[in-house]
Amino acid sequence: MVKGIKDFEFQNDCVDFLIQKTVERDSKKVITVKAPTGAGKTIILIKYIDEYLNNTDNNTAFVWLCPGKGDLEEQSKEQMERITPQRDTRNLLYSLLTGFTPGSITFINWELVTKRGNNALKDGERQNLFDRIADAHKEGTNFVVIIDEEHTNNTSKANDIINAFAAKNIIRVSATANKVSHQEYYEIPEDEVINAGLITRAIYVNEGVDEDKQIVNDYDYLLDLADEKRKEIAENYKLVGANIRPLVLIQFPAGQSETIKAVEEKLESLGYTYDNGMVNIWMSDDKMVADDLTALDGTPAFLLMKQAISTGWDCPRAKILVKLREGGSEEFQIQTIGRIRRMPERKHYGINVLDFCYLYTLDTKYKEGVLSSLDKAYQLRRLFLKDEVKGFSLTKELRNLDYDGLGERETLLKVHEYFKITYSLTGNKENNKVNLAGAGYNFDEEIDSHILRGIFRTTEELTKQDAQRQIVMKTQVNTHTHGIYLLHAIDEIKKVTGMQSQKVKAILERMFRKGKNNKYKFLALDTNAFYAFIINNTQKLKMDFKHVTSQMNVQQSFVLEPKTDTFTIPEQEMYKFSEVKKEQEFRLYAYWKYTTAFCTDRTRSLPERLFERYCENNREVKWFYKNGDAGQQYLSIVYTDALQKQWLFYPDYIVQKENGETWLIETKGGEASGHSKNIDMQMGNKFLAFKRYAEQYGLKWGFVRDEDEQLYINNTEFAESMADEHWVAIEEKF
Template sequence: MVKGLKDFEFQDNCVEFLIKKTVASDSRQVITVKAPTGAGKTVILIKYIDEYLNNTEGNTAFIWLCPGKGNLEEQSKEKMESITPNRDTRNLLYSLLAGFEPGSTTFINWELVTKKGNNALKDGERQNLFDRIADAHKSGLNFVVIIDEEHANNTSKANDVINAFSAKNIIRVSATASKVAHQEFYEVPEDDVINAGLITRAIYVNEGVDETIQITNDYDYLLELADEKRKEILENYQAIESKVRPLVLIQFPAGQPETIRAVEEKLESMGYTYDNGMVNIWMSDDKMISDDLTDIDGSPAFLLMKQAISTGWDCPRAKILVKLREGGSEEFQIQTIGRIRRMPERKHYGINVLDFCYLYTLDTKYKEGLLSSLDKAYQLRRLFLKDEVKGFSLTKELRNLDYDGLGERETLLRVYAYFKKIYSLSGSKADNRVNLEGAGYNFDEEIDSQVLKGIFRTTSELSKNDSNRQIVMKTKVNTHTHGIYLLHAVDEIKKVTGMQSQKVKAILERMFRKGKNSKYKFLALDTNAFYAFIINNTPKLKQDFKQVTAQMYVQQSFVLQPKTDKFVIPEQEMYKFSEVKKEKPFHLYAYWKYTSAFCTEKTRSLPERLFERYCENNDNVKWFYKNGDAGKDYLSIVYTDGLQKQWLFYPDYIVQMDNGETWLIETKGGEASGHSKNIDVQMGNKFLAFKRYAEQYGLKWGFVRDLDEQLYINNTEFVEDMSDEHWVEIEDEF
């Protein structure tokens, strides 16, 4: 029996839905429940298990999988023992020793079964997990698998564990789930949870932030606002004689030491330190937690944390979240709000300052949820290679790490030449500024932030990024504080170029910052103006550097000297598939049981779908195979970009013909209404590398694109315009 719990109609409705679907014989296997943080999803699941076992024959064992962080499986197990004390609850070790039994609920930390080197899956004196599952199936036991916060462990190994249970139903629970066609779906309305008094009536974003002032330090400004609000909340709790002591969460996306130290120094100047117990820290490599941190009257006033504890941690007295930026422009993950939305005494007080929660951040974008495969429109299925394909092999290329692209001077010359040509730059710095400004470059000497401000009832309201509720904040450049922002901007450019950070920063300084060497200087910005220019223009600079790398150069193998290895098609593979009205087999695919369900708009691009159907209906094709997109198990070819940096690309298809020829095909977006659909700026460089590789190994090859739902191929000279004569109908060549 469930004891000592207040009944909430929205919880009972969810339990009723789960019972109905798991008892029915015609329901879909996967049931996804979207429940906002604070809705009591653990209680809902415990009530469901108890109700199910009360009303069925009881020949079912429940598997409750929890995220590894925060010991959530222990918390959930203890919760179930407290409210249904007569139920059989156990951990994984117990079930490995005793076996899975009817009526039992086994709580499993994901890391026990997915982390490398775990003991649960090893052979030894205990039967391993898969043996115990097999024994249970032989005895006729049914399984229902509950996956709590599944997005935290979306891996192939996790999928293997789930599949091994062959569960009658899989119940996935998350605050960030979306409705998917091939799953049952239930959403606990956020309004119902608010009306029940379990979570705050609203979220107040950036209360007190003043757009008319110029900020000199982001961290100082937000921390002072947060502390003022904390004191106000504490006074209101004391006025109604409540023992609750509000907690401020300070979140660092990356947890960079410089940022943490700056915040610690600011808090110390305000009288809050680790030594006096007012500050706690919870980072992956640093943890200092008071015993009373989560108590309703706990002494710590501030907790420094990373994104990592955004799930599986419960501290209802947390009322304020300060999310600090460690780069110029970052996204706020909305599910983090859940940490400050719970009402500490499970009721509203009728006082706004106590019934609201508070967020302080200068982030410019808000993103709803960490999506995983459960939120996407496909499922996974394992397929096995046909015997006739098993002996096939090719040579794959790997990057030669001894060759690292052009030197700094040669790189500077190419970047300089690009900017000079594209923006018509010259020796006149005044003219250069006019030209760059006209092309969209921002020359404000302050850091611009378009931030959200206002009261939002639900997280879905928050995710809409309502422009009417945005204000523009200007921050005066501080080379100490914004040094981290500058490094972040440089790292963003580094990602698209593969260049070392020092090289990127040196090139930017040579072209735009005041200094002695004027040969390659388009602008002569002083230090503060240079910082603002780079930080405010990061997206545009990133795009320009990306275009530099897209410039085509001859892919010379003697320059490349790539390393090589043998490639064979994997004997088994997990493939995405989605439901189709009528599933038809693809007889010529390299794996058994590949069907039209694997070749849909949810799993393949249009040119890929057209090409697979073309192969399936081609009398000259013996078999065809879709190569992986990345990783050591797939066929890779080395190409060099415009800065002679080496990269790998993975041709989309391998096709074996009846006459013994082997074709390699790369599909790209074609054209529609006279406009290119291709989004790969490196298409030209990949084309040249593909041509070199095919000639070197005696293979047939081609780039394939779509136009008016017809396929065209090019394996002669690269040109993007599909009206060019080098693009021919696929039937003419392949």
């Protein structure tokens, strides 16, 4: 093993596993290591590379891909040079000049090769990258690609670069990885890293938060708690003779200027400012970071940051994380905890306040964050279009941006009528409140938050949403602070309606807020009560507005002509596939080498799988093609909702028959035990648009659904229930 650094058994076990799997000929290509933050994944990888090069034929070049945030590739490269100075470490530009030689380790910042608009790797250099890879292959050099925190760069461009190396093995190391069948998998238990003293013994969430106390201002309340804890930790470091200044991280999900300003003013009232060096900021558009920020005795006591530096940045003195909300209900990304879990001197002190880390947040949900497609149960493979399908084209529709749906008054009438009928609302506001409350609407005049409080030994415990450790916090409405929450709530509703935020807000105010005009008013809430009503009921309002838009619109009265363009089937496509025991090729699919591995329960819905097999075994079918779900390169059709807002939908399949007919098929969830499996509330509006489009362009079409694993088709009159006579066995029409 590498000399000069402390050995930990769990690290050596992981190195042994990597050596074994990259030497074995029958091991799987991708090797995933789930390593908790603080486990020393950089040390593990350095030890592995050194051991591998010492004990194999040495005809391997290593490529180490790192996240762009935090200059992690330079940190990793410098650490390897310090620990194994005999190794040939280099950056990408050096390898572009000299080639990828056996025994070399090239550290690459992901953003250098994937970020749009980044000129660090110009077109000529990009081509040179592929040339250099090809040269290495000609020389017989093998590649092992190491992907550090790969989920942060899960893009097609990133996949193209990974695929170009045609690596013998790809080693992924991440704190948020899942075990899947097509990869080798190794997990370092978090308990072993804790027992080694490398990370805190526990995470204390919302210590001191009092459920009996009404919060007046979220930011003030949490920052006061964090500052008191920071001072307590600092005093205890002095008691054990450690020259360490604890750092508080303040995280803003979106980094909205109003939120940042409010926090800066609060910190200034506590005596912490940029001018006295106690406050630093690290945002994508604003960065003021002291030279000694990561030093154990660094000057800054507070760092304002966004989610962007949740990976690829280390500051072991960071002990407290304050995650502020910029909306009413947000999710906490578990991997952010890693920034405060490291022990600054790589040991426990035997004092809880120093051996714990602290999280203050009013978030209600915790999740492990964005996972890579490689973490899921499928892989990607590039397929190429058959010659007989090339040249096929259809007219695709695009939104006509000159038309913006119903006006504000017409929209208000639609929404008002829906609420009136659905909840039996009248001119009696007291009765209306009773009816809405009975239907689940919350009329608390405070902002409710169901938050976690307690001590958690591992990050996994945080994701379990333990109801016994939840408390309800009530925040007094503050129209200044909660103005941001209100905008967030309105934006959530806007997403399902396509309406402008101001129009959504105006409609809500006309129906529920106290005002002079009572014509459309169901409630007359004062300002604070109105804010609380909208924020506390965001999800319910969102669903009601979604129901409004899903009402059947008369598509034939379409008052605009959609924009049009020509659609052709892409000549190549990346397809998801998963391993199957018996792989068989589909003869009639539009792309070469499309097999049953692409048509599994991991990559296709049940009606899609049934339909593809039906096409493959149908003598009347010449070829069939699965259209994409979104994107300008795919076939799209414009439909309008009940508010006459334009949306695009993408028919699932294009089928060419031997008799020259072109069919377009949209698959939807069918029925099981008499219950609908369809989750698309806009199915009726899409049906009408599909019918109009097919008639206009002389195409055959149909909606296809499943029941008892049999397919049924409808292309006449829309009906939700499959018991309706318009749903017939697919063999009768197609």
